[in-house]
Amino acid sequence: MPELPEVETIARDLRAALIGQSVVDVFIVNETIVEPERDYDVAQLIGKRIKHIDRRGKNLLLYFEYGLAIICHLKMTGRLIVDNTEKNHDKHLHFWIQFEKNRLLFYDTRKFGRICFISEKRIGRHARLARLGPEPFDITNTRFAQVVKARHKAIKLTLMDQEVIAGIGNIYADESLFAAGIRPTRKSSTVSRQQLLRLHWHVRQTLQKALDNRGSSVNDYLDGNGRKGNFQNLIEVYGRTGAACRRCGTTIKRIILGGRSTHYCPHCQR
DNA sequence: GACAACCTGACC
DNA sequence: GGTCAGGTTGTC
Numbered sequence: 313m314p315e316l317p318e319v320e321t322i323a324r325d326l327r328a329a330l331i332g333q334s335v336v337d338v339f340i341v342n343e344t345i346v347e348p349e350r351d352y353d354v355a356q357l358i359g360k361r362i363k364h365i366d367r368r369g370k371n372l373l374l375y376f377e378y379g380l381a382i383i384c385h386l387k388m389t390g391r392l393i394v395d396n397t398e399k400n401h402d403k404h405l406h407f408w409i410q411f412e413k414n415r416l417l418f419y420d421t422r423k424f425g426r427i428c429f430i431s432e433k434r435i436g437r438h439a440r441l442a443r444l445g446p447e448p449f450d451i452t453n454t455r456f457a458q459v460v461k462a463r464h465k466a467i468k469l470t471l472m473d474q475e476v477i478a479g480i481g482n483i484y485a486d487e488s489l490f491a492a493g494i495r496p497t498r499k500s501s502t503v504s505r506q507q508l509l510r511l512h513w514h515v516r517q518t519l520q521k522a523l524d525n526r527g528s529s530v531n532d533y534l535d536g537n538g539r540k541g542n543f544q545n546l547i548e549v550y551g552r553t554g555a556a557c558r559r560c561g562t563t564i565k566r567i568i569l570g571g572r573s574t575h576y577c578p579h580c581q582r
Numbered sequence: 583g584a585c586a587a588c589c590t591g592a593c594c
Numbered sequence: 595g596g597t598c599a600g601g602t603t604g605t606c
Contacts, residue, residue: 370600370601385601385602386601389590389591404590421591423588423589423590424588424602469583472601474602481600483600531599532599568584573598573599584605584606585604585605586603587603588601588602590599592597592598592599594595594597
C-alpha cells in the first residue's frame with residue numbers, strides 16, 4: 313500500500329510519539345510476518361530506548377540502544393499505528409511493542425508485510441536495502457536523467473524499479489508521468505534528456521505534494537496515528553479510468569503494465 | 583517483458 | 595463466481 317509519502321508520514325508520526333521511550337514488552341502474535349533470519353532475540357529489546365526512526369525507500373527503520381534495529385516493510389496493507397486504546401485481539405494484529413507511554417502496533421490484512429530484527433551495523437547489508445537506488449530527493453536531476461535513460465523498458469516500470477530510484481510505487485508513477493506529460497509506455501531510453509530533467513522535477517513535486525497532504529488513502533492506508541491521508545482527493549489519473557481528464561476533458565485510459573493498472577490521459581501524455 | 587505466488591477483503 | 599487492490603520476488 314504505502315509508497316514514499318505514506319511511509320515518510322508514518323515515520324514522522326512514530327518519531328513524534330516514540331523517540332526516547334524504553335521498550336517495556338514485545339509481542340509477536342504471528343510469526344509469518346517476521347523474517348526468519350534474526351540478529352538477536354526480540355526479548356533483548358526490552359529496556360532499550362528507541363533512538364531514532366528513518367525511512368529508506370518504502371522501508372521504515374527503527375533504531376534502538378545497543379545497536380538493535382528493526383526494518384519494517386508494509387507492502388500492500390501493512391499499518392504501523394501508535395495507539396493505547398486498541399484491544400489486542402484484532403484478527404490482523406501481528407506484532408506490537410509496548411513502550412513506557414505508548415503502544416506501537418503492526419497490522420496487516422494480507423500478511424505481505426515483513427519485520428526484520430537486525431543489528432544496526434548490518435542494516436546497510438540487508439538484501440532489500442542494499443539494492444535500493446537513490447532517494448528521489450537526493451539524486452541530482454542530471455544523474456536522474458542518466459540512470460533513467462540507461463534502462464530499456466517502459467518508463468513507468470523504470471520509475472517503479474526500486475534499484476533505479478527508491479520509493480516510487482503505482483500511484484506516484486502514474487501521477488508523476490501525468491504531471492510531466494509523458495506516456496507510461498514510452499521506453500525510458502527514447503525519452504529526451506530535457507523531458508527527463510522535467511520528469512525529475514515533477515516526481516519531486518508530486519511526492520512533496522503528497523507528503524504535504526499526509527499521503528493517499530485510496531484503500532487501506534492510515535498514518536501513524538490511525539488517520540487517513542488527503543492526497544486521494546488530489547489525484548489526477550490513478551484510479552480515474554473512464555473519467556474526464558481535468559486538464560483537457562479526454563477520457564482517462566487504463567492499461568496493464570508490468571502486471572499493474574496504469575492510468576493516463578491519451579491527449580496530455582505523449 | 584509477462585506471470586504466478588504470497589494473502590484477505592471489497593465489490594460487481 | 596470473477597476482478598481488483600499504494601509491493602516484491604522468482605520463474606519462464
